[in-house]
Amino acid sequence: MKDVEKLWLLQELESKMMLIEKEAGIHELTNEIDSKKDMYKKIVSSMEKIIEEYKKTEIQIKSAEITLERIEKQINEWEQHLYEGDFKKAKTLNTIQSDLETQRENRKKLKKNIRYLSQQMKNDKLNLKKLKDKSIEVKKEIHDKKKKMEIILTESKDALMSVEKEISDVKKDIETKSLEYYYKKKEKDSPVIVEYRDGVCTGCNMQFSMILGRTMTPAMETRSYFCENCGRIVIVPLDPTLES
Numbered sequence: 001m002k003d004v005e006k007l008w009l010l011q012e013l014e015s016k017m018m019l020i021e022k023e024a025g026i027h028e029l030t031n032e033i034d035s036k037k038d039m040y041k042k043i044v045s046s047m048e049k050i051i052e053e054y055k056k057t058e059i060q061i062k063s064a065e066i067t068l069e070r071i072e073k074q075i076n077e078w079e080q081h082l083y084e085g086d087f088k089k090a091k092t093l094n095t096i097q098s099d100l101e102t103q104r105e106n107r108k109k110l111k112k113n114i115r116y117l118s119q120q121m122k123n124d125k126l127n128l129k130k131l132k133d134k135s136i137e138v139k140k141e142i143h144d145k146k147k148k149m150e151i152i153l154t155e156s157k158d159a160l161m162s163v164e165k166e167i168s169d170v171k172k173d174i175e176t177k178s179l180e181y182y183y184k185k186k187e188k189d190s191p192v193i194v195e196y197r198d199g200v201c202t203g204c205n206m207q208f209s210m211i212l213g214r215t216m217t218p219a220m221e222t223r224s225y226f227c228e229n230c231g232r233i234v235i236v237p238l239d240p241t242l243e244s
């Protein structure tokens with residue numbers, strides 16, 4: 001594989017960068033901010049649902065009140081007629097009385113329903129208030145964490161920039177094809193380049209096959225192989241004892 005030594009260096013620099021970020025707490029803080037943002041989104045979506053429900057209930061109450069008004073009017077009319085003895089025929093009287101009973105029953109049900117719906121609206125309002133408070137709290141937390149991030153980034157800026165510069169310099173010297181291979185592999189198998197130690201790929205801990213193993217003696221120059229098990233680049237580092 002071409003550019004192995006440069007890729008190895010790139011990998012080292014990238015770990016160094018990760019370490020600086022880790023020590024500064026950047027990753028942790030990024031995760032915290034993301035999770036707070038998710039929480040905020042969920043709260044807003046819950047609030048939207050409640051508002052929708054609230055509006056529906058409001059319409060239901062209005063329509064129930066209109067019906068109630070109509071029924072009340074009807075009941076009053078019939079009661080007035082009955083009081084004044086306007087219905088002479090027994091048959092009519094019976095019908096009216098039975099209808100009156102039905103409407104009184106309807107009135108009772110409607111009032112109960114309106115009470116229930118009003119209570120629901122009260123609950124919705126209460127929940128909305130709670131969510132609103134929570135959303136303000138979470139928003140403030142996000143704001144504070146972002147502020148903290150700015151400070152951390154400023155503090156570690158110099159160290160990060162210097163490694164970033166080294167990384168971009170190394171990358172300039174590596175062929176695009178090699179870089180593409182490296183980053184594609186890195187997505188699922190990190191680190192991509194590992195050392196060969198005691199006949200084992202230190203990436204996946206698989207023993208190298210006998211034939212390959214025998215050929216993998218420490219050399220004066222860096223030699224690289226693909227691990228037949230995990231596909232990582234396995235390098236045999238320069239052995240200083242063989243020099244001179």
Ligand SMILES: [Zn+2]
Binds near residue numbers: 227230
């Ligand atoms: Zn391996």
